[in-house]
Amino acid sequence: xxxxxxxxxxxxxxxxxxxxxxxxxxxxxxxxxxxxxxxxxxxxxxxxxxxxxxxxxxxxxxxxxxxxxxxxxxxxxxxxxxxxxxxxxxxxxxxxxxxxxxxxxxxxxxxxxxxxxxxxxxxxxxxxxxxxxxxxxxxxxxxxxxxxxxxxxxxxxxxxxxxxxxxxxxxxxxxxxxxxxxxxxxxxxxxxxxxxxxxxxxxxxxxxxxxxxxxxxxxxxxxxxxxxxxxxxxxxxxxxxxxxxxxxxxxxxxxxxxxxxxxxx
Amino acid sequence: xxxxxxxxxxxxxxxxxxxxxxxxxxxxxxxxxxxxxxxxxxxxxxxxxxxxxxxxxxxxxxxxxxxxxxxxxxxxxxxxxxxxxxxxxxxxxxxxxxxxxxxxxxxxxxxxxxxxxxxxxxxxxxxxxxxxxxxxxxxxxxxxxxxxxxxxxxx
Numbered sequence: 001x002x003x004x005x006x007x008x009x010x011x012x013x014x015x016x017x018x019x020x021x022x023x024x025x026x027x028x029x030x031x032x033x034x035x036x037x038x039x040x041x042x043x044x045x046x047x048x049x050x051x052x053x054x055x056x057x058x059x060x061x062x063x064x065x066x067x068x069x070x071x072x073x074x075x076x077x078x079x080x081x082x083x084x085x086x087x088x089x090x091x092x093x094x095x096x097x098x099x100x101x102x103x104x105x106x107x108x109x110x111x112x113x114x115x116x117x118x119x120x121x122x123x124x125x126x127x128x129x130x131x132x133x134x135x136x137x138x139x140x141x142x143x144x145x146x147x148x149x150x151x152x153x154x155x156x157x158x159x160x161x162x163x164x165x166x167x168x169x170x171x172x173x174x175x176x177x178x179x180x181x182x183x184x185x186x187x188x189x190x191x192x193x194x195x196x197x198x199x200x201x202x203x204x205x206x207x208x209x210x211x212x213x214x215x216x217x218x219x220x221x222x223x224x225x226x227x228x229x230x231x232x233x234x235x236x237x238x239x240x241x242x243x244x245x246x247x248x249x250x251x252x253x254x255x256x257x258x259x260x261x262x263x264x265x
Numbered sequence: 266x267x268x269x270x271x272x273x274x275x276x277x278x279x280x281x282x283x284x285x286x287x288x289x290x291x292x293x294x295x296x297x298x299x300x301x302x303x304x305x306x307x308x309x310x311x312x313x314x315x316x317x318x319x320x321x322x323x324x325x326x327x328x329x330x331x332x333x334x335x336x337x338x339x340x341x342x343x344x345x346x347x348x349x350x351x352x353x354x355x356x357x358x359x360x361x362x363x364x365x366x367x368x369x370x371x372x373x374x375x376x377x378x379x380x381x382x383x384x385x386x387x388x389x390x391x392x393x394x395x396x397x398x399x400x401x402x403x404x405x406x407x408x409x410x411x412x413x414x415x416x417x418x419x420x
Contacts, residue, residue, distance in 0.1 A: 067280065071294050086370045093372075223369065226381065229388055230362055231295040233355055234277045236395045238328045240294070244280050245325035248306035254288060256267050256309060257302045258339045260319055 059240035060232050067240050071231065072224055079223045083216055087202035088118060095199065096130050100171070100189055111139060112188070118206055119145050121178075123186070143180050150179045151203045159187040176200050267304040274300055274334055274343045276308070276327030290320025298327055299343050350408055353415070354391045358384060361418055383414050390414070 059065040094113025111134045112123035124139035154160065157177040174190040176199065190196035197215035204211050276298045284291035292298065292312060300310040301319070309321045331346035345352065361384060368377040390411050393399060399407065 067294055070281070074293070082366055082370055086372060089370060090372060219369075222381070223366070226362070226365070226384065229385075230358060231293075233295070233358065233388070233391070234297055235279065235295055235328075236392060238277060238279060240279050245323065247286075247323050248325075250286050251267075251304045251307050251321070253266060253304065257269050260339075 058237075059242060060235055065240075066242055068228075071228060075224050075227050075231075076220070079220055079227070080211070082223060083201070083211060083219050084205045086219075087198055087205055087211065088114065090198045091202040092116060092118075093133055094122075095191070095195055096126070096134075097188055098191065113139070114202070114206070121145065121186075143178060143186055145206050147180045148178055148203075148207060149181075151200060151207070152177050152179060153200060157187060158185045159189075176203075178203065267302045267309065269302045269338075270300050270308070273303065273308070273324075273329050274332040275330045275345050276300060276310075277330060278326060279328050280326050282322050282326050284320060284322070286321065288321050290318065290322045292322055292326065297345075298322070300327075348394065350411060351391060351394060354387055354411060357415055357418065358387060380418070383418055387411060387414050 059067055062068065091114040094111055096109055096111050099108040099110060108125065109127075109129050110123060110125045111130065112121060113134070113136065114121055115136065121143045122136040122139040123141050123143070124134075126134060126138075153176045154172045157175045159177065160172060160175050171189060173193065174196050176188050176190065176196065178186040178188075180186065188199065190199060194215065197213035201211035201213050201216055278292045278294055278296045278298065281294050282290070282292040290298075290310070290312065297313045298308075298310050299313065299316070300308045302309045303324065306324050307321045308324050308327070309319060311317070311319050333344045333346055335342045335344075361380060365377065365380050365384065368380065390407050393407050394404065394411075
């Protein structure tokens with residue numbers, strides 16, 4: 001045993017130096033990037049100082065400029081589609097929910113997931129908390145999406161309104177209910193705020209309504225900002241006009257030099 | 266009359282054009298266009314995104330970039346005159362962007378944020394290269410950083 005542990009020690013000693021070296025390299029890389037930036041700034045200040053009045057500011061650096069706002073608006077619909085797909089995918093994977101009750105000692109669990117065609121919500125009790133997916137076959141109950149009348153949240157939920165119901169600020173922020181058929185409710189308590197947003201967004205999406213959660217806003221920003229940066233890559237250092245330049249009179253002829261009408265591309 | 270362009274070959278769109286004229290080409294801010302011919306303040310050409318669609322657009326709506334032209338004429342090839350590493354970073358970023366959005370939809374959170382981080386670093390490094398404010402040594406450093414990140418991403 002001693003011999004074995006001796007060997008182990010040697011192995012570890014050999015491991016550490018290289019890991020430390022890698023970490024040191026990583027750190028160095030980060031510092032180098034920073035120092036390049038710092039050096040850039042130093043080089044800049046070595047040049048004659050040029051004040052940059054607002055008129056010289058590049059439009060793409062100003063997020064509030066008209067062309068920027070217009071481009072953002074243009075990018076939003078595609079991004080909303082992506083967010084919707086993500087929400088639906090998550091609902092298709094399903095989530096394990098808790099049935100919280102003041103009367104019970106132990107919490108009970110149930111699972112809910114959306115069918116692949118997005119038309120049915122399958123749900124049912126499960127024995128114990130499950131991280132993984134539960135197949136729809138083992139979920140006994142269902143709600144048809146077409147029968148859903150509305151989705152309510154927080155204090156408007158029946159399980160938050162009933163007398164003796166456990167109510168605290170946290171629970172109210174995680175509670176949502178599906179009103180289906182004429183008088184039935186399926187009540188949920190999301191495991192966390194993130195899941196609450198996923199499900200309320202997802203349900204709004206299948207119902208053809210707008211997704212309004214904080215998560216949607218934040219995902220939207222993340223996705224649109226990147227898309228914007230990518231669109232503007234080739235406009236680096238180029239002035240974007242604030243207002244559209246004048247459009248010249250239509251050309252007096254359409255007799256072009258090149259004829260592409262034979263192309264089949 | 267329309268005449269083939271000599272030096273005006275590549276442009277980047279500085280203002281979206283709705284194409285609201287006969288044979289007009291709809292163009293979005295930031296798109297790259299290849300210019301074939303010109304006439305009375307108009308260019309005729311196509312967007313690199315949809316090369317098979319030719320149309321006309323106002324010359325004032327694009328910013329011209331230096332280019333290398335081969336095989337001049339109807340079937341010429343035009344390549345922007347820029348450091349090849351810039352071209353590589355730009356096209357890699359566009360490729361990764363597709364992947365990145367897939368990671369989002371499939372909820373691969375870890376990889377999604379990691380890739381975003383690397384993409385932002387690449388955008389920044391590319392900007393530094395294009396700033397023209399770097400010394401030779403700095404340029405070498407920045408290019409080294411870029412290569413490291415491109416390698417990471419390709420894995």
